[in-house]
Amino acid sequence: MAKSAKQKKPKPDIVEMWLERDLTAAAKAGELSRAYGVEDELRRATAVLAAGRNPILAGESGVGKTSILHELVCRAVEGDGPPCLRESQVLEFSVRKCTGYLKQGEPVAEKLRELIVELAGRGSDVVAYFSDFDLGWHYDLESAFESMGHRLANPVIGEGALLTVREMFEWHSRLERDFVVVEVAEPNLSRTRGILEAWAAVRAREIGVKVPDRRVLETALELANRFLAHGRFPSKIIEPMGRLLATSLGTEGLSEADVVDDFCRSYGLPRQLIDHDIPLDIDELSEDFRNKVLGQDEAVDAMVDMVGRIKAGLIDPRRPFGVFLFVGPTGVGKTHLARILADFLGGSADRLIRLNMADYPEERHAATLFGDSEAQAASQKRGLLTLRIVGQPVAVLLLDEFEKSNALVHDRFLQLFDEGSFINGAGQTIPCRSLIIIATSNAGAELWRGGALGFLGSKNSDAMAEELNRKLEEHFRFEFLNRFDRVVQFRQLTREIIRQIALRELELLEQRSGLLQRNLTVEYDEDVVDWLTAHGYDPYYGARFLRRTIEREVSTPLAELIVKSGSARSQSIALEVRGRRLRARWAKLEKRTSKNRETVRTESSPSKSETRKLDRGAVVSESEALLERSAAIREKLKTKQVEYDELLQTMNRDADFWSDRNAARHQLERFRVLDVEIRIERRLAGSFVRLEEKLKLRDDEFELSVLARSLEVASNAMREWRERFAAESGKALWIVISKHDPTISSSEWIVEMARMEISWCRRLELEVELAAYVHAGGELTRLVLEVSGPGAELYLAMEEGIHRRSRSPQRDLRVRVQVLAQGLGPSKAVDVRSHNPRRKFMGHTANCRGSLALKNKGQTLEFLGFDAPTLKQLLADLEISLAEDAGSSDVARAYGEPGRGAHDPRTDASLPRLKDAMKGRLEPLLKAWRQKSE
Numbered sequence: 001m002a003k004s005a006k007q008k009k010p011k012p013d014i015v016e017m018w019l020e021r022d023l024t025a026a027a028k029a030g031e032l033s034r035a036y037g038v039e040d041e042l043r044r045a046t047a048v049l050a051a052g053r054n055p056i057l058a059g060e061s062g063v064g065k066t067s068i069l070h071e072l073v074c075r076a077v078e079g080d081g082p083p084c085l086r087e088s089q090v091l092e093f094s095v096r097k098c099t100g101y102l103k104q105g106e107p108v109a110e111k112l113r114e115l116i117v118e119l120a121g122r123g124s125d126v127v128a129y130f131s132d133f134d135l136g137w138h139y140d141l142e143s144a145f146e147s148m149g150h151r152l153a154n155p156v157i158g159e160g161a162l163l164t165v166r167e168m169f170e171w172h173s174r175l176e177r178d179f180v181v182v183e184v185a186e187p188n189l190s191r192t193r194g195i196l197e198a199w200a201a202v203r204a205r206e207i208g209v210k211v212p213d214r215r216v217l218e219t220a221l222e223l224a225n226r227f228l229a230h231g232r233f234p235s236k237i238i239e240p241m242g243r244l245l246a247t248s249l250g251t252e253g254l255s256e257a258d259v260v261d262d263f264c265r266s267y268g269l270p271r272q273l274i275d276h277d278i279p280l281d282i283d284e285l286s287e288d289f290r291n292k293v294l295g296q297d298e299a300v301d302a303m304v305d306m307v308g309r310i311k312a313g314l315i316d317p318r319r320p321f322g323v324f325l326f327v328g329p330t331g332v333g334k335t336h337l338a339r340i341l342a343d344f345l346g347g348s349a350d351r352l353i354r355l356n357m358a359d360y361p362e363e364r365h366a367a368t369l370f371g372d373s374e375a376q377a378a379s380q381k382r383g384l385l386t387l388r389i390v391g392q393p394v395a396v397l398l399l400d401e402f403e404k405s406n407a408l409v410h411d412r413f414l415q416l417f418d419e420g421s422f423i424n425g426a427g428q429t430i431p432c433r434s435l436i437i438i439a440t441s442n443a444g445a446e447l448w449r450g451g452a453l454g455f456l457g458s459k460n461s462d463a464m465a466e467e468l469n470r471k472l473e474e475h476f477r478f479e480f481l482n483r484f485d486r487v488v489q490f491r492q493l494t495r496e497i498i499r500q501i502a503l504r505e506l507e508l509l510e511q512r513s514g515l516l517q518r519n520l521t522v523e524y525d526e527d528v529v530d531w532l533t534a535h536g537y538d539p540y541y542g543a544r545f546l547r548r549t550i551e552r553e554v555s556t557p558l559a560e561l562i563v564k565s566g567s568a569r570s571q572s573i574a575l576e577v578r579g580r581r582l583r584a585r586w587a588k589l590e591k592r593t594s595k596n597r598e599t600v601r602t603e604s605s606p607s608k609s610e611t612r613k614l615d616r617g618a619v620v621s622e623s624e625a626l627l628e629r630s631a632a633i634r635e636k637l638k639t640k641q642v643e644y645d646e647l648l649q650t651m652n653r654d655a656d657f658w659s660d661r662n663a664a665r666h667q668l669e670r671f672r673v674l675d676v677e678i679r680i681e682r683r684l685a686g687s688f689v690r691l692e693e694k695l696k697l698r699d700d701e702f703e704l705s706v707l708a709r710s711l712e713v714a715s716n717a718m719r720e721w722r723e724r725f726a727a728e729s730g731k732a733l734w735i736v737i738s739k740h741d742p743t744i745s746s747s748e749w750i751v752e753m754a755r756m757e758i759s760w761c762r763r764l765e766l767e768v769e770l771a772a773y774v775h776a777g778g779e780l781t782r783l784v785l786e787v788s789g790p791g792a793e794l795y796l797a798m799e800e801g802i803h804r805r806s807r808s809p810q811r812d813l814r815v816r817v818q819v820l821a822q823g824l825g826p827s828k829a830v831d832v833r834s835h836n837p838r839r840k841f842m843g844h845t846a847n848c849r850g851s852l853a854l855k856n857k858g859q860t861l862e863f864l865g866f867d868a869p870t871l872k873q874l875l876a877d878l879e880i881s882l883a884e885d886a887g888s889s890d891v892a893r894a895y896g897e898p899g900r901g902a903h904d905p906r907t908d909a910s911l912p913r914l915k916d917a918m919k920g921r922l923e924p925l926l927k928a929w930r931q932k933s934e
Contacts, residue, residue: 014114017101018093023070023129025089027077035064035071036198037191041184045072048180049082054149056133056158058165059184060428062235064195065159068184069129088154090127095135112144116151124153134160134168142172149178163427192233193221199238203245210253212245219256220244223263223274226313228393229420229434240266267393268346273311280311285344293337295497299326299488303341306436306485319420320432321394323483325402326440327472328490331542334440335398341436342396353388354398357405357439366408371425381426394434402439403475410480417483439484443468443475493543495533501543502532505550514562522558523587524575530679531577534672540661557584577680578724579790580673585765616704623695623711626718630688633721637681644674680724687717719930723791732788732822733796734771734874739781740802740814747780749805749813751842752918754783757799757817759920761787764795770844771874772865782861784874786822793819798904798929801892817892824877832872835864850875854882893917893925907932 026032035042041057045068048055057065076085098111119126128148130136136145148156158165162183169175187195196217204211224237244262248254260275272278282304289300306322309315315322326334335354342352360369367375371383379387389397402410416422420433468489472481481487493501506529509515510522535553536546558573561584574587647667691714697703737753739746754770761768766789774782787796796819805813835849846864852875853860865871894903901914902925909928911917 012101014111014118015091017111018095018098018115020092020094020097020131023073023090023092024077027070027074032070032074033067034074034199034202035067036202037187037195038064038068038071038184041068041182042071044182046082048182049084049155052155054156054158054179055182056160056165056179057184058134058160058162058181060162060186060232062232063184063186064234065184066131069157069159084154085127088125088127090129090157092129092131095130095132095139095141099139108139109141109144112141113147116144116148119148120151120153127154127157128152129157129159131159133158134164137164137168137171142168142175146172146174146178149175166427186232187234189221189225189233192237193217195234196221196237196241199234200241200245203242207245207249209245209248209251212241212254216254216256216259217241220259220263222313223259225317226315227263227267227269227274227434229431230390230392268348268351269394270344270347273307273345280308282308289337289340292340293333294500295493296333296337296490299333299337299490302486302488303337307344317433319418320416320435320437322436322438323417323485324436324438325472325481325484325487326438326490327443327468327487329492329542330442330540331538331544332490332493333543334438334490335400338396338398338438338440345394345396345436351392351395352398353392353395354400355385355388356400357403357409358401360405360409363406363408365406366412367425369409370412370422373425373427375425378426381424382428383424385422386424386426386428386430389432389435390430392434394436396436396438397432399437399439401442403441403443410476414480414483441472441475443471493537498537498543498546499529499533501546502529502536502550505546506532506554509550509554509558514559518562519571520562521572522575523572526683527577527676527680528575528582531582531676534675539664539668553582554584557582561585577676580676581790583765583790619704619708619711620695623691623707623714626711626714627688627692627695630685630714630718633681633685633718634688637678637685640674640678640681644671644678647671647674681721684717684721687714690714723794731793732786733792734818734820734822734877735785735787735796735799736816736818736820736878737783737785738816738818739779740816741811744811744813745779746813746815750780750783750815752805753803753815753817754785754842756918756920757785759918760799760922761785761789761792761796761920763920763923764791765789766792766795770842770866772863772871773841773846774861774863776862782863784863784878786870786874793821795926797933798926799892801888801890803892804894806894806896816889818881820877820881822873822877824880832865832868832875834868852878852882904928 023032041064045055045057057068059065072081072085073090075081076090079086093115095108099108102108102111119128133145136142145156145158156179158179162181165181169179169181197214200217201211220241221237224233224240228236240262244254244258247262248258257277260271263269263274264271272280285307286300286304289304290297293300302324310321326337328334338354339349339352343349345351355369359365367383369383369385371381371386373381375381389395399405399413412422416432417437421429421431423429472487506522506524515522532546532549532554536549537543538545554575558575561573565586570586572587574585576583576585647670650667651671687710691707691710694703694707694710697707735757737750737757739750758768766787768785768787771784771786773780773784799817800819801817803815803817807813832848832850835846837845837847839845841864844866846866848865848868848871850863850865850871851860852863863871863875865874891905894905895901895917896914897903900910900912902911902917902922904910904925907925907928909925911921911924
């Protein structure tokens, strides 16, 4: 019979299933760690053994339990120590190892009883040592251990966590007949120093390195004591020193600098904080924090002062590094400062342990955080707080919205604040001396609501602070507030601070991979920053709202522009305020402005050659005409300012204004709109004011050149105002392209013109769709496009008129273009019917039709459309506009003339290639049209 390809491993005998190693043999080979400064513990363990009972070394991890047992075995091998260990073989057994051989659900107790039988048969040859005696609690081994204690000839030695061992003895009290708990406590600092010195001397000789200087050991001990609250002496100092000694092989010896270097690398702490030889520049640290947390100088000073005390070693060693209560409105930097502090301490915001205390409003939640002594699961006994902070050398514990947690939760934190530790549900003492504890509260936040936008009226900061203190006493007892090292009041952010945050967020936006990978930059001016300042701050959520606003109002239009374009048209994207929203468009790199890219409207003088060309009368006349046209801006600005002031007074007078959130939001949104528009229009109006001032000084030749420059700036301002006004109006339009010469077929030219207008609209980032068309006498006679978007009326006005296509020697083709506003007539008066689709037209299939009777011409037009409501509105508007026949009959543009692709006779502007015109590249014609229109 063939052997199986996969042979089954032979099952180990019962001793092998439990055996970790032979400690007696290891001691003879010099492989066991020795213990130093533990004579009291050795005497107690020896006394228990001498009495014929079984010692259980119990204590926290790292206090030296295993080293004590190893020391006993080593002394026994050397001929000293308890006789029972000198005359027998000490074997280390492990519950954990045995469970690795068992199937799920297979009882461990049965295997332990088999081991007892085996060891009992060996008489006094073996001393059993269980390195994880406390695991007996989890596998119900108490009865088996009891049996082992009185059945074996030699003593049984155990080791385990003190609290678990106690639970085993409480649950199975008969263990006390044969077993004795020998508690091993953490040595104090003085005793640890002696242990460290003795261990270092022996270890250095063993590996052949120089014995560390006492100052080196003292430095290591001080760092571990100050910054490693978790872990226990001597383990937490022996382990890093053992690593350092091993790495010092082949060197002249270990120095204090080596200790500090290793400590910084191992625990991620900044060297300037822990190294006495490196000064900490408090002023520089304060400036760094202030640049990151804007507008909160008091809070920054409190944190910097605490860091200074940590550096100097003047923190009370019995308490946490700092206990603070951060109070103030939401979104002003409380959590952000905690994150900055965590980043400074550990080079990462991961050092921030954050708990939302609003999740713990009931009394039972105190047990959730600090541990439930009656719970079954070990994690629930220890509690969430233990699980979160154990293992962190230095960390920031942030207790968000602390006032929303239960009063019993507050009381449990009192011990932590006072003593730098707490006892969890498992009975463990959890040290917190290396924590910085920050509780935050929004209590009294309503007092500051709206302050950033100027809604606080006559209240000053001192008065607000006093009111805030009263609010805190309503939420917290005085004795609790008194436990904080400092109550830090965060102020409402000012408009200027919000503006700086907006600028910073825009700069961070440019560092995102989507822009960096495409080598794109983003341009923006003062108007954009003003818009974000007004819309990115919320009285209820503070500046936290700003980031969401940037994602929604900046990132989204940027993304749409990038993904729709496929490949970049430029290296720069311009952000601008249009139609009360932010819009993104491609811009030219050379138009980039100052470093922070805020527009600077300068009025520098023209060059001497330009000055000679100036005509005094023309400049003065044009200046006066421009000022007359600007009267509309000034009047509009005054009207908005009145409304703005009235809104502000309403918000200040009504004490309950902010309590009704829905009512407040409506007025707040209107306030934001006015705030942005007024600031923008003030800047524009300022150009006209300066032009008036220069106009008074026109007699001097030099002043004439300055006046000319002021005129140019004011003209640009007027152009910008007109564009902005058109963008804000956001009117939807119809572009009607119709046959002009009744005797010539113009179908192809109408289609070409429609495609040109579609391309032009898309270059302007306007929405454009084919709305309807008319076929009469077998040819296309009319075609209508629907256009909408910011500035549509302003940009498309130049299309109005006759568009002529030269066809020498044939007669020229002419079509008429009308730009009509939507909504001129009621759509309900027009009858629109369904249409059976036959074939596509320009990629669309008509599904509705409607008739339009032109009574003044005795003509009826049959329109085919693609959307019934759209066609209904179109026919209603055309019934009014075509009846009036108000369209221009002037030649708007000529195409295909010799030497010119397209020519506008009204401005004398031209495009050299017809191809450019047909692809909608009409920007030069628009520029000339705008200049003429001014």
